[in-house]
Amino acid sequence: MKYGTLTQAKYYHDNGKIDEWLQLFLRNDGKNLALADGLLLEEREYLGLIKLNMSYFKNVKAGTPEYLTQENDIEYFFWIVDHMKSDFGNWDVPPLIVEFRDDDFHVNDGRHRLEMYRQMGIEEVNVVLWTTGDENKEKLQAILD
Numbered sequence: 001m002k003y004g005t006l007t008q009a010k011y012y013h014d015n016g017k018i019d020e021w022l023q024l025f026l027r028n029d030g031k032n033l034a035l036a037d038g039l040l041l042e043e044r045e046y047l048g049l050i051k052l053n054m055s056y057f058k059n060v061k062a063g064t065p066e067y068l069t070q071e072n073d074i075e076y077f078f079w080i081v082d083h084m085k086s087d088f089g090n091w092d093v094p095p096l097i098v099e100f101r102d103d104d105f106h107v108n109d110g111r112h113r114l115e116m117y118r119q120m121g122i123e124e125v126n127v128v129l130w131t132t133g134d135e136n137k138e139k140l141q142a143i144l145d
Contacts, residue, residue, distance in 0.1 A: 004029030005092035006126055013049040018128055022046075025094065032109050035097070039130075045137045047129040047144075049095055054123050056105045062118055065111050077112065084116045095126035100140040 002008070003025040012021030019039075026036035064077045084091070096110035107114055117125050131140050 002029055004094045006094055007092050009049050009095050009126070009128060013128075018046050018048045019044070022097065022128060026097075026109065030094070030109055035108050042132060044130050044132055047131070047140070049126060049128055050144075051124045052098070052105070052127050052129070054117060054125060057107065057114060059104050060107055060111075060114065063115065077115075080112050081115045081119065084112060085120060088116070088120065093126075095128050098127045098129050100129065100131040100143075101136055103139060 003021065009018070009021050009025070012018050012024075022039060023036055026032045026039075030036075064074045068074050068077055084093075093113060094110075096113055097108045098110075099106045099108050114125075129140075131137050
């Protein structure tokens with residue numbers, strides 16, 4: 001089964017199982033085992049699938065992530081983004097996976113998708129939002145309210 005779609009994320013969200021979708025997506029289509037394992041290390045607060053304005057990601061560097069330093073890695077990153085843009089209308093784009101901590105939003109999975117949205121001028125995106133701890137949860141709720 002393919003889990004890396006917005007349709008699948010919505011299904012799990014609507015059934016109160018967004019944390020289950022995250023694990024299925026990250027361990028299969030998303031190929032991000034490190035994040036999947038990390039999410040299991042402590043209790044997380046999942047706010048589920050929501051739409052966020054791109055302005056919340058102003059502190060996330062545009063373009064390639066900071067850890068990509070080799071020219072061929074940078075070129076490959078943009079090659080993927082270009083292919084995503086050309087296929088955009090034919091693709092059930094999975095949500096970004098976003099953590100709120102330290103008074104900021106951090107994209108844990110979906111940097112290619114984030115760059116695609118930026119280049120296409122899309123202002124609101126689907127995200128699965130999560131945080132850890134009561135203090136972060138309260139700050140996040142205040143921002144979203």
